[in-house]
Amino acid sequence: MSAATVHVVAMTDAHLDALLPYEREMFGTEAWSRAGYRSELADTRRRHYVAAEDVERALLGWVFFFFFWETSEIFTVGVVPHARRRGIARALVADLLAEARRRGADEAFLEVRVDNPAARTLYATEGFAEIGVRRGYYDGGRVDAVTMRKELAP
Ligand SMILES: CC(C)(COP(=O)(O)OP(=O)(O)OC[C@H]1O[C@@H](n2cnc3c(N)ncnc32)[C@H](O)[C@@H]1OP(=O)(O)O)[C@@H](O)C(=O)NCCC(=O)NCCS
Structure with missing residues (x-):
């Protein structure tokens, strides 16, 4: 998918109707609710949310980032199944990391x-x-998480 056919835009409440069915399909018991998304979107000081859209403004992907002083954390990245393996997640992560650097974060x-x-x-x-494993982090203790870290050059 060429850059001309994908637009990275700020995510808003207007994306939630399209996003929530994918969220449930992709993340199951770990899926966020509409209320959860709304309260996250309201916090622009510590969060950065962007969406990828096609030329008709249909949702292709989204990504959420949290900032805490010099530290930042990716919460989630999702790309709709029909748009995968076209570089959309990579573009969204690159957008986040650029924003993290702008806000002065030195690690993610x-x-x-x-x-x-x-x-x-x-x-x-x-x-x-990969810097560590959190035992039983997902699915009520059944699935481990790998913790990953990236240093952000200024
Ligand atoms: C993981 C996910 C976000 C990747 O999105 P995507 O837009 O398809 O990813 P990209 O096209 O930008 O791929 C970038 C690189 O990631 C890796 N990658 C992506 N999908 C992969 C797959 N199915 N198998 C192996 N590597 C994969 C590859 O290295 C790829 O580069 P390449 O295509 O040049 O080989 C997408 O599969 C998804 O939404 N999955 C369900 C939700 C999820 O698991 N989110 C992450 C949890 S936080």
């Missing part, structure tokens, strides 16, 4: 399921290193 963290090779490969190829 994330947690990812051990059984999610697509996301682990995505983050590894974006320069995140």
Whole structure:
């Protein structure tokens, strides 16, 4: 998918009708609710949310980032199934990391399921290193998380 056919825009409440069914399909018991998204979107001081849209403004992907002083953390990245493997997640992560640098963060963290090779490969190829494991972090204690970290050059 060329850059001309994907637009990265600020995420708003208007994206939620399209996003929530994908959220439930992708994240199951870990999915966020509409109320959860709304309260996250309201906090622009510590959060940065962007969406990818096609030329008709249909949702293709989204990503959420949290800032805490010099530290930042990716909460989640999602790309709709029909738009995967076209570089959209990579573009969204690059947008986040640029924003993190603008806000003065010098490192970024994330947690990812051990059984999610697509996301682990995505983050590894974006320069995140695996630094630890959180036992039983997902699915009521059944699935471990890998913690990853990337140093952000100014
Ligand atoms: C993980 C996910 C966000 C990737 O989105 P995407 O837009 O398809 O990813 P990209 O096209 O930008 O891929 C970037 C790189 O990630 C890796 N990657 C992506 N999908 C992969 C897969 N299914 N298997 C292996 N590697 C994969 C590759 O290295 C890829 O580069 P390449 O295509 O040049 O080989 C998408 O599969 C998704 O939404 N999955 C469900 C939700 C999820 O698991 N989110 C992450 C949890 S935080």
